């Protein structure tokens with residue numbers, strides 16, 4: 147799969163940013179802008195999302211997305227990277243560790259989880275996937291998701307572009323490609339019992355107000371890993387790198403120096 151990818155900077159260390167669901171690489175614009183003075187940064191659109199073509203399959207697994215990232219590194223002639231994934235991007239990150247650990251220098255897990263879906267959650271995803279295909283759009287998710295993803299301050303801030311970027315990413319996404327990824331998330335592997343084996347230096351970050359990946363759940367992930375540090379991002383919910391990029395970026399810089 148050839149992925150659409152934004153690449154900036156020329157530092158010796160590379161960070162690959164993998165977006166959440168149902169977003170695209172525009173969610174990382176503040177990271178690409180502010181961290182490119184120090185690092186090489188690559189932010190792909192996952193297959194079937196953003197500007198990357200769908201494969202045509204009805205299911206896209208997290209393992210396939212991880213393999214796509216490894217192929218992208220080959221194409222960019224990058225041997226090793228720090229993998230930074232938000233939510234769904236984090237699910238891809240666990241698979242990247244399992245399948246391509248020789249290429250993983252560090253891991254940054256933002257607002258995510260290590261568990262698989264329970265049967266009720268998986269069924270809900272399949273229904274959402276069917277609705278995207280039937281309606282030929284992902285736009286209905288804008289209203290369905292917004293209060294779970296951003297703080298009320300973010301939603302009410304007329305000067306902030308966070309909500310408008312969120313709306314564009316969701317409503318412009320390819321319904322068939324996005325539905326395939328939703329089905330892939332519904333059957334993802336549970337990494338909870340493998341956390342103690344993941345010894346790569348890891349930064350676990352989450353928004354203080356994230357109701358989908360609350361601080362207690364994210365701290366438990368960091369505590370179960372041998373080499374992980376946990377930080378809470380203030381004034382932020384599930385989209386913490388977008389809602390509070392100043393704090394998120396300074397945590398990333400500090401972590402990359404450790």
Ligand code: MLT
Nearest residue numbers: 166167232233234235358
């Ligand atoms: C995300 O932001 O990627 C989603 O919340 C992931 C999910 O639906 O589990």
